Amino acid sequence: MALRTGPAHAENDPATPSQRQIYSQSIAEHYDYRFGANQPFLPSLATTDTGEFINSKAFPTAKYCGHCHQEAHAEWRQSAHANSFRTPWYTRNVNLLMAEKGIEYARHCEGCHNPTALVSGAMTKGSTINRKFDEDGVTCSVCHAIQKVDTRGTGSYVLAQPAVLVDEHDQPIYGEVSDKEILTHLDRHSKAVMKDFYRTSEYCSACHKAALPRQLNDYKWQRAIFLYDEWQLSSFAKQSPLPFYTKDSVSTCQTCHMAREPLGAIPDYGAKDGKLASHRWLGANTIMAKFYNYDVQMEKTVAFLKNNVFNVDIFGLEKNGSRMIAPLGTEPVSIAPGDILTASIVIQNKGIAHSHVPEQRDMYESWVEFEVTDSTGRVLTHSGTIEPNGDLDPRAHSFTNRLVNIKGEINDLHQVWNNRVVAYNNTISSGRSQIVRYQFKVPTDARGPITVTAKVNYRRFDQHFMDFAMGKDHYPMPVVDMSSRTRTFSLGENPATPPDPQDNPLWMRWNNYGIAMLDAQQYSESVHAFEQVARLRPDYPDAFTNIAIANFSWQRYDDSRTSLTRALKLSPHNARALYYLALVERNQGNLDAAIADLREVIAQFPRSRDAHRELGFSFYQQRKYNEARAEYETLQTIDPDDLAAHYILSIVYRRLGMADKASHEAAMFADQKDDPTASTYALDFLRKHPEVASESVVWHTHSDLEAAPSHGSNAPAQ
Template identity: 50%
Template sequence: MNETRSTRVRRCLLMIFLFSSLGLFAWSSLSIFRTAHAAEDTTAKEQAARKIYADKVRESYTYISAGKSESVYGTGKLSLPGNASIEGADFIEPTAFPTAEYCGHCHQEAFAQWRQALHSNSFRTPFYRTSVNLLIQEKGIAFARHCDSCHNPIAVVSGSLDAHATGDRSFDRDGLTCMTCHSIQQVDSKLGNGSYVMSVPAVMVDERGKRIPGMVPDAEILAHPERHSAAVMQKIYQSPEFCSACHKANLPVMLNDYKWIRAFSAYDEWQGSKYSKQNPLVFYTADYTTCQGCHMKREVITLKDPGSKKGMLASHRWLAGNTAVPYYYGFDEQLKRTTDFLQTGNYLNVDVFGIKAAGSDDLQAPLGSVPFKVDPRQTLETYVVIQSKAIGHSLIPEVRDLYEAWVSFKVTDANGKKVYESGYLRPDGTLDPEAHSFTNRPVNSAGEFVDNHRVWTIHSVAYDNSIQSGRSTLVRYRFRVPDGASWPITVKASVQYRHLRQSYLNNVLGADHPAYPVVEVASRSRVIKAGDNGVAPPVPADNADWMRWNNLGIGYLDQLQYAEAMSAFEHVIQLRPDYKDGYINLGLNYIEWEKYADARAPLERALSLAPHDARALYYMALVERRGHHAEQAIADLEEVVTQYPQARDALRELGISYYQQHRAEEAVATFKKLQEVDPDDLAAHYNLAVLYRRLGMKSEAAKESAQYAMKWIDPGAPTYSLQYLRQHPEISNESVPWHVHSDEAQVMSTGKTGAQ
């Protein structure tokens, strides 16, 4: 076929284009092959170096024996008595972790925030080092893995916490670095004590998504930000379960040579709060909020940071309650931000609720909403209600023996002269021993207060006045206005917070140190006249009257004063007849009072307002079961569990109901579901041990029996607490739920002032 000249030209151009494209494709493929090959080569070298390093560490590494808890913790785990795990189950050299400064080249805002935050100072502070050094001195450095799995992960995963370790420990100064958190791939929210799985650190993945260990040039990261993000970001980082790895802790047998003890669990407290949406038994409801939703709120950046979106970055200050560390290091911005966080979050509501003559049952309340009369010659008793309004965990959370929050109550006359005061700091900086404080007193086997956070010696807790999320407490104050005082008087109640308590500061820093910051978190004042007092307008922070009565009822309920709680909840439904939880609270009070038959009517009223309300159904199930209506109780609990699959109480009661009705397989399945949420539940261990034995599953029964025996409270523990309370009457008074703070002498002259 004859070709025209133009056809031949077009054909030549097409061939040139095809060959050029093939050349470009081949060059591109070769480039990708070379990059991938380089990544594989780097990975192989890193793996070889890791093996050489790990083999050397293993030659002399001391593994802690799991002992009695072997069935739980296993043996030969490098982090015991902590729970940290590493991909590949072997040591990682410290130099494998890119430094925070390296990350700070680009992430300037996150780095600046991190440097002042508690996470970056989690190991080096004297407040932490004092207690962990005591552990090392008494039990050996290997036992510090229990604490440092969270406070210094690089030390744990590198094998540096060993008597034979000689490597460079310069990483200590940085505690939790960017790449310790951003190398975690999984967590186990059921364990705590550093229950994470850490991979070999990588800041990039290759074209196929394979992690590239070690540092890479900033320019390469900036050229492929999506591959950087794939390496350092996991969806789990935005979940509360991620925080649970460290904000949950227990004291295992291998640490204390005693028995398993739950130390703290901010995660479990969150899960039981209104913010998790996993528990139907909360007093109030709120929008779903994670740990990060409170402690990592997005804020406007002031420094360059490519991780920001629209000029906003999730805060890496992790603002909470630690004022001691920023004060010690002079981190003024962190201290100011922490103080603002505590004061502006509307976390607590303080209500000077009512007043009465001492010995009288005539409580005049709620103050401000009703007129009342005061006889100036009488001894007065004032009721203060503290509501945990917007906190997703307890007040105080975690190490309550070190943190200090208390109620300051002060009465002054018209000339500003002090009439009565409780909850003040004494000249030596210690807290008034009779103050109402939201702390606890752990004691050892000798009945002595466990000072310096020597947690491995704890055998009991003499008292614990913390407030759980969404609950309220009632504090009573009795005083007499002396003759000659000028009326009116002003009553002020406030919640004060200090990190840390004075005796611990003295133990760490010596007696001669500056006074550490005290923050007033919330307060309320009332002016009271002699004689007639009228209605006063509320201030913006005041709750509505129905909620004020509701909070009082909750306080009474927790203090086992059921008749008074009933009266308070009846006021709630009078003010809010449409409020279904008012009726549920009344039913709950009757159940706690063991008046099950009386609980039915208010619960039925609640269900008429909200027919499928899970909270009402749960308590109605308890009434039905007590009334021998087992099938109805099971039906109610099944509906609750359908709505709330992780509701611990509902799962427990449903399992018990199945067990009582000889529905063994369903009972076993339900208790196993409960253990998926809470592996420490004693009822689950006990009932499964019985059920497994009846089903002929002897091995499983033995395991559950061992778990129950290990986690069940020591019958002798209350004896240790009693010894302490006998020696400290002021603390003994605090341990009584309905105690009264008074200007009358409460403590005999014993020379004992209690641990402050």
């Protein structure tokens, strides 16, 4: 018989369906439906299984779940999920939005930061709902009551009333049942709280992808973060043939952020074979761990940030304007007092399945620190210092972006609802490399040897935002040295040396430099770098494909075809080479060959959004509208917001007589395409801030550096 005993299942319990309906109707009477009568949760894309509100009392507390899941509960309490709403930096920022526009606009935020507040109807003016659930943020019974997700993000999930058990007919039993009942029917507990898609990256995409819709900013749709898309395109997902490197196996979000760890002294019934999937969701939130004195979370977060995420390569030196000597260590170099040197530092993002830092995380702060000293400890040049007031030197090379408003001013407190344009974006994508150049002069009285150090540093927020959040000046934050590299040069001759174990293999050093040059639009240098890879590894097909990519970007299509032919001779049916060959063929007018190659790519990588997009466009060029429609509709199952899909489908549907669908896609395209006038706001900002304007130029040199104190520039992580 069904387990419906005890006070938890009484008819007046808020978890019962009848009481839910009564509750929902009572909330609706006083609820501000600002964004539509049937849209109670917009601008968040979250919804509930019936469209009704859910009483916050129907959500079992995390403490209740901790009866049996003690270790998971202890880890969760220290996680960003558990603290997603209560941290002062979050609440002060969202209070800005509510003060400026109203509490109903903050539904956009709370769909992911405080789902219980959203679905209970608390996000309306004058709500009398008891908000004690705020302390639990994204609690256990939220994640484990999600019934469905899609990859639009911004809370694109369907949430049902939580149930920790199902009956013998697989129907949910609502409310807090006894521990004994659960332990007696573990299979029914598992059916109630676990679903296969919880183990997928698509599950995480519901919140770890987001947009700023017109309802929020009264402007237009703008992409905010797209970690899921970046993962799906990366080598970690193995769903695209295009990354520069490949992985041996698939890594999902859960692989990295919920790694299975040996169970400690605290028991947990969720452990399997003595291991438990981590509920710390380790990432980069060092300030949360510091603020709440979560020592274990801090220790593990710092270790996570330092765990082989970046490779820093002091790759080359230009001396007095002559050619670059590279790779350093493998080539002799002579340095004399008075020389003007330009160092090329290559930063490789090899350990993250998304960008660093993620898109539109404008108040996060990660940068390159570069320092040169002589043997006396004298600092010859230093970039990336922390100034006495806690601010980062504005001329430092930062992995960030600048969000600018209609006044041509930076949104310095993460007022994303006022965004108009990203003035520049220096984030570094998964599997890619970035080059940073520093010019300095060796003083005539310098004492050798000279030591050159480059680091990738990280702290959670910039000082201005943190001081705002905490209501005090100079609030201290830990700085983590994520990766660093040091080289020492004698004044005089420096002969070539055997490979240093700290460095990547020689071919990979050239490859990373070539990737960085490609992204910096230095195509000649990129081709040269990839040719060195081919010389060192003539049996490596991607070396020739990479040469082809650089030449294609350089509009040298015949040269590109020649290199792709060599790649395919080494690796017949290589999907990466076939993809770029298809682009060359289409550019040269051979659509049938391009289509054949793209079909072969899709056969190997059925979720390659790029291949579906290009195949669809090739069909469109041939006026094969049904075939084009099929490809673009498939593309939208991978990325519902693909701009090209909206545009081409708006035309294809019209030509196929599907007027309603055409109008919908045209409207989506009009809302999501870039605003051509918005660049003026970026130009206004850059004119006002020459100290950072050079960072908007993809190829530049940090050449106006001043000597800085040799001690106390950056505080280590605590």
